[in-house]
Amino acid sequence: MKTIGIIGAMPSELKDIQSVQENATVKEIAGYSFHESTHGTNQIVTACCGIGKVNAAVCAQVMIDHFGVDCIINTGIAGGMKAGIKVLEVVISSSVLPHDLDAHFLKDYPPYCGEFHADENLQTLAKTVCDEMGIVTHSGRIISGDAFITDSTVKANLIQAHDPYAVDMETAAIGQCAWRNKIPFVSIRCISDLADDDGAMSFDEFEALAAKRVAEIVLTMCERE
Secondary structure, X not given: OOEXXXXXXXXXXXXXXXXXXXOOEEEEEOOEEEEEEEEOOEEXXXXXXXXXXXXXXXXXXXXXXXXXXXXXXXXXXXXXXXXXXXXXXXXXXXXXXXXOOOOHHHHOOOOOOOOEEOOHHHHHHHHHHHHHHOOOEEEEEEEEOOOOOOOHHHHHHHHXXXXXXXXXXXXXXXXXXXXXXOOOEXXXXXXXXXXXXXXXXXXXXXXXXXXXXXXXXXXXXXXXX
């Protein structure tokens, strides 16, 4: 039996996963609610970390320290960045990095790493599950920063600087925390908007549907991991 940690930023991103955690044990630690239960042959621990990189990193570290998770899956929604990506398609992280911090400060100073790579086995499992469900996937870099991107000019600048597939506000922090702790990690994000001038309207329309889709993927992965 493995213990799989699942982190989402907003309640909507965990609603469908936690709905199947019958008789879950809930532990309050550092202001986070951790829901612990059995799913298939594995133990899962879910937590809503809140929005932003600090919230996400602290939650991930608490989860590692208190629950001894064998891997972490970051679930939720994101803005699509790569040309051709459509709303409700899924991006599986190959690597993650913050877009609001010069990589020089991570590469040339501790921790001497500016980009954090997702676990290959978890990437493969996510891709297999999505293929079986008929969900279009993209594997690539996800970038994160403490801003909700809804500006086409900002989007263009981020694409030029980082060539990302998706943008959100937590993935890079969770990935960096997992890397420091040598814990396998992957982020699976369903596209709710295209991070452009119409992003806010698209987000409001597709948030729940995108969150539900990625929840189905993650729960199936937990049954097979």
